[in-house]
Amino acid sequence: MQAIVLPRYGSADNFQVTSIRPPKITADQVLIKIHAASVNPVDWKLRQGMLKWVMPDMLPGVLGFDAAGEISEVGYAAQQQGWKVGDAVMAFSDNTLGGCYAEYVAVDAKLLARKPDNLSYEEAAGIPLAGTTAWKSLVKLGQLHSGDEVLINGASGGVGTYAVQIAKALGAKVTAVCSESNHELVRSLGADEAIDYHQVNITRLNRTFDIVFDAVSKSTYSECRRILNPTGHYIATLPSVENIGFSVISKLQRQGCHVVLARPDGDTLRALASLANEGKLRTVIDTVYPLNEVADAHRQSEGEHVVGKIVLQVLSEETSNDESYD
Numbered sequence: 001m002q003a004i005v006l007p008r009y010g011s012a013d014n015f016q017v018t019s020i021r022p023p024k025i026t027a028d029q030v031l032i033k034i035h036a037a038s039v040n041p042v043d044w045k046l047r048q049g050m051l052k053w054v055m056p057d058m059l060p061g062v063l064g065f066d067a068a069g070e071i072s073e074v075g076y077a078a079q080q081q082g083w084k085v086g087d088a089v090m091a092f093s094d095n096t097l098g099g100c101y102a103e104y105v106a107v108d109a110k111l112l113a114r115k116p117d118n119l120s121y122e123e124a125a126g127i128p129l130a131g132t133t134a135w136k137s138l139v140k141l142g143q144l145h146s147g148d149e150v151l152i153n154g155a156s157g158g159v160g161t162y163a164v165q166i167a168k169a170l171g172a173k174v175t176a177v178c179s180e181s182n183h184e185l186v187r188s189l190g191a192d193e194a195i196d197y198h199q200v201n202i203t204r205l206n207r208t209f210d211i212v213f214d215a216v217s218k219s220t221y222s223e224c225r226r227i228l229n230p231t232g233h234y235i236a237t238l239p240s241v242e243n244i245g246f247s248v249i250s251k252l253q254r255q256g257c258h259v260v261l262a263r264p265d266g267d268t269l270r271a272l273a274s275l276a277n278e279g280k281l282r283t284v285i286d287t288v289y290p291l292n293e294v295a296d297a298h299r300q301s302e303g304e305h306v307v308g309k310i311v312l313q314v315l316s317e318e319t320s321n322d323e324s325y326d
Contacts, residue, residue, distance in 0.1 A: 008060070034102065064312070139166070157178075
């Protein structure tokens with residue numbers, strides 16, 4: 001199979017298009033023939049070696065945690081869960097580096113969700129990691145309830161666009177923070193109010209929120225605590241020293257400070273798929289790149305001004321009928 005291998009840490013130029021053997025599945029796994037994958041900021045941070053302190057050196061390896069495609073092989077135990085060859089699925093890979101920048105990936109069947117019928121493979125591929133991050137931040141860490149006032153910083157990004165929709169679907173009043181050029185977009189996703197961060201310092205707002213979710217980690221808990229309700233929750237996506245420290249201290253106080261770390265979770269992914277099937281969750285796609293242009297996709301992601309998701313087309317129409325693993 002074709003895969004994009006990263007032989008060593010460094011620039012996006014290090015990626016190599018390589019032919020490797022497809023992964024062997026265990027009884028609990030399925031083999032997914034990938035139609036589309038997506039790029040997340042964690043991918044280029046891994047590529048640069050920024051996360052070596054929390055993840056072992058597994059290079060050379062294949063990055064990418066999101067996949068949408070068709071099941072091409074099913075382990076015995078996975079069959080007992082009702083999965084079969086040809087099922088259209090999406091997955092948040094539990095492999096150490098992900099492994100989805102490739103034509104095939106092996107994933108534990110418990111982590112799968114069926115691809116929503118109303119989403120393309122490219123749209124479905126955007127959901128797993130970013131959608132799980134948004135869901136865990138709002139629902140599990142933020143303890144979101146209907147009627148809550150929620151502020152989402154970075155609302156037009158990959159995680160942010162899902163967060164706006166999840167919060168709205170669960171009955172929250174949503175204030176979205178992003179550039180003015182993206183206000184129409186976030187309102188179309190369900191935001192009740194949009195704030196231009198170029199014009200307004202959100203930490204100086206004269207109002208409070210039940211949840212402040214900083215999807216781009218441009219603030220800290222100490223800066224945002226004054227706009228939190230007494231029992232509110234602040235959630236960040238990056239583990240800064242300050243936010244980690246406050247997350248420990250906040251266990252002893254009414255306000256909560258949290259740093260989200262999304263891990264593969266089949267129940268969460270299936271909840272997101274259910275929202276999509278109900279028409280309450282969609283993927284905003286900024287750019288679609290062919291798999292062999294993943295270096296350009298990484299460069300765009302590193303610019304940190306992506307609107308929605310960057311997607312990789314793995315299986316083109318020309319190769320959709322080619323079942324060869326070689």
